[in-house]
Amino acid sequence: MPKERQKIYMIAINDAPVSRLALETGIKLAKLDRAKLYIVYAFEVPRALPLDAEISEEIEKGDKILEEGMTMADEASVEAVTNFVQARSAGSGLLDEAADLDVDLIIVGMSTRHRFGDIFFGSTVTYILREAPCRVMVVRDCKTSKTPRVHSDTEI
Numbered sequence: 336m337p338k339e340r341q342k343i344y345m346i347a348i349n350d351a352p353v354s355r356l357a358l359e360t361g362i363k364l365a366k367l368d369r370a371k372l373y374i375v376y377a378f379e380v381p382r383a384l385p386l387d388a389e390i391s392e393e394i395e396k397g398d399k400i401l402e403e404g405m406t407m408a409d410e411a412s413v414e415a416v417t418n419f420v421q422a423r424s425a426g427s428g429l430l431d432e433a434a435d436l437d438v439d440l441i442i443v444g445m446s447t448r449h450r451f452g453d454i455f456f457g458s459t460v461t462y463i464l465r466e467a468p469c470r471v472m473v474v475r476d477c478k479t480s481k482t483p484r485v486h487s488d489t490e491i
Contacts, residue, residue: 426462
């Protein structure tokens with residue numbers, strides 16, 4: 336009987352608060368499934384610069400975020416690797432990485448934003464959902480309300 340290939344999960348992270356939630360969720364899932372985890376920090380390179388330009392602010396920020404992600408994976412005893420992705424579009428860069436790694440699942444975080452009354456996914460999450468070569472899990476932060484809802488005695 337052939338040995339089953341180890342599952343590979345990729346988590347796209349950045350400095351958004353929901354990114355940490357996506358990372359925590361991905362680490363728990365990888366631990367349950369004994370999957371290898373790729374923690375990826377993607378950033379967009381402005382068109383005025385060459386694609387391989389060294390953008391020190393992004394590299395420093397990404398190093399810190401990836402180091403934290405690796406620490407969290409190590410603490411959970413999850414096999415993990417970190418990587419930077421530089422691209423003109425974060426979504427296409429992440430999907431190129433996913434295809435290269437033959438990932439089984441991409442995990443992304445999504446902040447709750449509304450536009451015209453509907454939830455707004457943003458261009459990166461929308462692109463990944465539309466074009467991903469594998470399953471995608473979107474981790475959304477909790478909806479928060481600036482004004483607390485008042486319940487009447489007749490409401491259930």
